[in-house]
Amino acid sequence: MLLPMSDEERLYCEAVEGTVKRVSPVDHVQKMDNQKQFDFGLHKALAELGVWGVGIEEEFGGAGGTPKLQVQTLEALGRMATSMAVFGVVQFMATRLLRQYGTPAQQDKYLSKLCAGAIKASFCLTEESGGTDILQAMRTNARRADNGWRLTGSKYWISGAMHADLLIVLARTSEHRSRGVTMFLVDKPTPGVSASEINTFAINSYDTCSVAFDDVALSDDAVLGEVDQGFIQVLSTLNSERLNAAAVATGIGRGAQQLAVEYARDRQAFGRPIGQFQSLQHRLVHAGVALEQAWLTTQMAAIAEEQGQTNIEVSSAIAKLAASKAANEAVRTGMETMGGAGFDLEYPMQRYYRDIRLYSFAPLTDDMLANLLGERWLGLPRSF
Numbered sequence: 001m002l003l004p005m006s007d008e009e010r011l012y013c014e015a016v017e018g019t020v021k022r023v024s025p026v027d028h029v030q031k032m033d034n035q036k037q038f039d040f041g042l043h044k045a046l047a048e049l050g051v052w053g054v055g056i057e058e059e060f061g062g063a064g065g066t067p068k069l070q071v072q073t074l075e076a077l078g079r080m081a082t083s084m085a086v087f088g089v090v091q092f093m094a095t096r097l098l099r100q101y102g103t104p105a106q107q108d109k110y111l112s113k114l115c116a117g118a119i120k121a122s123f124c125l126t127e128e129s130g131g132t133d134i135l136q137a138m139r140t141n142a143r144r145a146d147n148g149w150r151l152t153g154s155k156y157w158i159s160g161a162m163h164a165d166l167l168i169v170l171a172r173t174s175e176h177r178s179r180g181v182t183m184f185l186v187d188k189p190t191p192g193v194s195a196s197e198i199n200t201f202a203i204n205s206y207d208t209c210s211v212a213f214d215d216v217a218l219s220d221d222a223v224l225g226e227v228d229q230g231f232i233q234v235l236s237t238l239n240s241e242r243l244n245a246a247a248v249a250t251g252i253g254r255g256a257q258q259l260a261v262e263y264a265r266d267r268q269a270f271g272r273p274i275g276q277f278q279s280l281q282h283r284l285v286h287a288g289v290a291l292e293q294a295w296l297t298t299q300m301a302a303i304a305e306e307q308g309q310t311n312i313e314v315s316s317a318i319a320k321l322a323a324s325k326a327a328n329e330a331v332r333t334g335m336e337t338m339g340g341a342g343f344d345l346e347y348p349m350q351r352y353y354r355d356i357r358l359y360s361f362a363p364l365t366d367d368m369l370a371n372l373l374g375e376r377w378l379g380l381p382r383s384f
Contacts, residue, residue, distance in 0.1 A: 003299050005072075012049075012065075013072050019045050020080045026348055029081050033204045033351055038163055042084055047117025051088070056095050061112025067240070067302040071247035075295070078251020079258075082355045083205030085248040087120075090159050092244055094121035094168055096237050097183070101225035106185060110166055122164035122188075124211055125234075128156040132368050134170075135178055135231065140213065142171040142182060149223075151184060151192075151216040157362075161195040161209035164188055169213070174228050183230035184222045192216035202354035236312075241363050243305065243316040246298040246323035249359040253291045253327030256352040260284060260334035263341065280337060287333045290326035297322050314377045321369045324359045331356045 005013070024032070024042040032039045046052065055070050056062025070092055077085035091114060098111045113119045130137020140153025151171055161167065167186040174180035186193060192214040197207050225233045261284060264275030274280055301315035309315070331352045335342040342349040360366055374380045 003068075003296070003303075009069060009072065012069065013076060015049055016046070016051065016073060016076050017080065019049060020077070020084075024081055024084075027346075029205075030345060030348060030351065033083070034345065036204045036207075038087075038207070039081065039084060039205055042081060043087070043117060046084070050115075052091050052117045053095070053115030055092060056099055056111065056115050060099060060107060061115045062095070062099075063115065067243065067305040068299060070244060071298055071302045074244050074247040075251040075254070075298075078248040079255035080251075081205075082248065082252055082351070083203050085251060086203050086358070087160060087206050089241060089244045089248060090123055091121060093123055093237050093241050094166070096240060097168060097224065097234065100237075101183070101233055103221075105221065106224065110185070114166070119165035120160060120163055121166040121168060122158055122161040122209075122211075124155040124158050124161070124167050124169040126155065126157045128154070128210070131157070132364060135181070138170070138172050138181065140169070140171045142173050142184060142218070145217070148217065148219040149184070151186070151213045151218055153213055155211045155213075157198070158195075158209045158211050159203075160206060161188075161211045162197055162207040164195075167193070167211065168224065170230050170234065176228065178231055179228050181229075181231040182227050183224040183234065184218055185224050186213075186216065186218065186222065190216060203358060238363065239312050239316045240305065242320040242369075243298065243301055243312075245359060245363055246294065246301075246316070246319040249320075249323040249327040249356065250291060250295045250298060252352050252356045252359075253287075253323070253330035254295070256327075256331040256334035256349060256356075257284070257288050257291060259347065259349055259352075260330075260337040263338050267338075267341075274337075283333050284337065287326070287330040290322075291330050294319070294322040294326040314373065317364075317369045317372050318377070320359075320364070321366055321373070324366055324369075327356050328360060 023045045024039055050063030053062035054065040058064055074085050074088050095114050114121055142149045142151045167188055169184045169186050170181050172180055173182040193216055195209045195211045197209050200208050265273055267274045298319040301319040304315050305312050334349055335353050338349050371383045375382045
């Protein structure tokens, strides 16, 4: 179920889907997943379409477009090549931060290259001892030094750091809990910066890393935005990240739903298609309805962001929570519809089943989103 699309949006989305089918058909996506390899060919093909510049004005090297077009892009990639969709969420966050807070020199150096796919970025916020409570747990720090800063510490669960050319790093620069964090732009490679891949079981074509900073020398030009205001500045981008994550989760769920329906139509048992059994039909229908509700919620939240509505924190949280719940149920239903065939690496169902788990806890867990909504949406007492 879609909101009305302009001819430009429709042609663009058709081009994205056509490119994925041509460059990375299902068997190729599975091969990349099995081998835990980033799909550089697909990344390049999508860059040629302007995908990585969506949401950034053309004068900054972007492709134009709206938050709605970003979520449409990510939903399609979520259905077809999930790891590349997760990559897209990170890149859109990086380009947004540079567009909002970058100096002209920083934008000239990085923004157009990110939009063109010439370089890749990684966002370094979480640490081994803290995710949701990162403000309390943050140990990575930057101290003033001659002609700049010295950055020391480590980050954990960082997507894409192995192949990134640019790291956007949040580090503590003063003692104030929230107004004491600064964003830094760190080129990779830079002396003192190292990344190690974490061996995860999902999103296999996009690396997850720990990143260490050993007394890394940075100039004042490396500061993105204002000193001590980095976390405050990044909050609006975290809301956008949740919205984009909702699109990826919905795409995963819709991909699993489509595969399950096709399988139910073709698979025979007791002399008839298993899709003829009412109990299975109902499960697939209910899963599909929840997915479409989540997708409409996500698109409406994207439109609200485009219109500059102020309560995007609530609408993005609702979209992310709805998409996570609906997609996890759709994938579970899909796996149970296929039974043993769902374990077969020839089918993408097992990949959907693994990949969707990410969105139960990132970005922000389902329970923490519910906590946030209880307070900010329902007006109930703060629970955490």
